[in-house]
Amino acid sequence: MSDAEFVERFTEAWRRMDPDAFTPLFRPDVRLVHPLDRNTRGVEEARAFMARTMTLVPDLRYDVQGWASGSGQVLIWGRLHGTLGGGPVEWPLVDRIVLEDGLVAERTAYFDPLVIIGTLVRRPRAWLPYLRTRLGRR
Template structure:
């Protein structure tokens, strides 16, 4: 049985209806039970449970999230839907445009969904709005999603963890030298590098956690590291100086957020 224009129109209408007042089970009658999901903001996987969990996380980050369908096109059993998602993030309205590619079976159910959108604006919005950080942390969502292969992701995770560990240990051993390397002045009352060593202990611990063979510990190390780096960036911006340290923290934060995309 071939898919008709009536079937396609019904799918688009049901898809749009779910986004008008989204909740995890809004698409249960539209998605096949073993639907295959590839979506930048949410976890990749198969089955409605993956969708339910991802939507719950997304709504924790943006509780007033809504979607509006602007148009659609079809080619055989594939639908392309142009959608705009809007919601409040850190007290400010934010929107992203996406195209969803839906594959239908002969019963008109969605067997695969692949979403195409640029997650970078969302990542920047979260990083620039400290008010959004608690909701992001509670959601468990990575704000920046990539498509890197697992082996490449593992290498970058190892590199970031090793860098943190090496910087931490080196700063513990020579706090004055490390401070000068990133352009930070010495504190008159900090002759023994106390504050530098506190930073060093933090980074060494985060590096060791990130390098852990236990995915749960490694993931926690990445999340805590990204949160610390974002706080460092905010502190540097408020201080209005120490550009090298600010750039280093910004780079580490971006790397950590990107790596969290496949967790």
């Protein structure tokens, strides 16, 4: 699979908003690194992370604005947006993805976590859903 085909499949997985849409893109030992959650290892942990994220922001969308590739890596950048605690939330994101045999070996998400934390603090309606996603991972 070419890098362009991978980006299209990754973008389509986000359009579907289904954690299972991502699992075919992952190597069995995939590693996900993100600033607001512990790092995950393996497809099941990665799927659970995606499910928690989609539960917290059920209308979450990733508008891909561009991508570049080289040296076995793909950079995808854009904006995530949705509704959290009854109001809109939006933040820029860059994903650095290491591919092996056309599958994600590692994904590192780069974004400012203060956008999410600030939104959570200012919106009490988001507190219980956030706590449920945190407790659900145990």
